[in-house]
Amino acid sequence: MAGKFEIYTDKAGEFRFRLKAGNGQTILASEGYKQRASCENGIASVRTNAPEDGRYERKQTSAGQHMFNLKAANGQVIGTSESYTSTSARENGIESVKKNAPDADVTDLTA
Numbered sequence: 001m002a003g004k005f006e007i008y009t010d011k012a013g014e015f016r017f018r019l020k021a022g023n024g025q026t027i028l029a030s031e032g033y034k035q036r037a038s039c040e041n042g043i044a045s046v047r048t049n050a051p052e053d054g055r056y057e058r059k060q061t062s063a064g065q066h067m068f069n070l071k072a073a074n075g076q077v078i079g080t081s082e083s084y085t086s087t088s089a090r091e092n093g094i095e096s097v098k099k100n101a102p103d104a105d106v107t108d109l110t111a
Contacts (some may be wrong), residue, residue, distance in 0.1 A: 003027075003100025005043050007036070008109040015039035015110070019046065019079065019101055027096045028070060028079040036110075043106060045078045046070060050101035056094050058087075066090040070097065 005017050014032030017039055021027050028046065033039040049055045049072055057069040057077075065083035068090055072078050079097075084090040 003096075003104040005046075005101075005104050005106045006109050007039055007043075007106060017043050017046075017106075019097060019104060021096050021100055026082065027093055027100065028081060030079055031077070040106075042078055045072050046097075046101050047104075049073070049078065050097050053094075053098075058090065058094075068094055 003019060003021050005019050007015060007017050010016050010032055012032060014034060015036050015038070016032055017030045018026045019028040030039065030042050033042065049070060055071050055073075057071055059067055059069065061067060061083055063083075065085065066087050066089065067083050068081045069077045070079040081090070081093050084093060
């Protein structure tokens with residue numbers, strides 16, 4: 001099964017997207033957007049920037065976990081990963097985003 005983007009609304013009524021791998025695991029999540037069109041633009045930006053390794057900001061949480069942000073060309077964060085227990089698991093997550101994002105279908109859960 002291929003990866004997919006899901007558009008949904010959060011408790012505050014904002015639009016968000018998440019990128020899920022073929023196994024159903026969420027590998028990237030967005031911030032909240034007031035407008036649906038902005039959320040869709042975020043997905044387009046992920047598709048454009050995902051293949052570029054330099055767009056990934058690799059970080060460590062205060063709890064010692066590993067995570068990453070995907071950034072647009074202007075430096076704005078367009079997606080954030082879950083926390084991983086090791087750097088190799090984080091790198092696998094990045095590779096999964098690179099592989100899944102460019103061709104992922106979009107499922108609208110707001111309807």
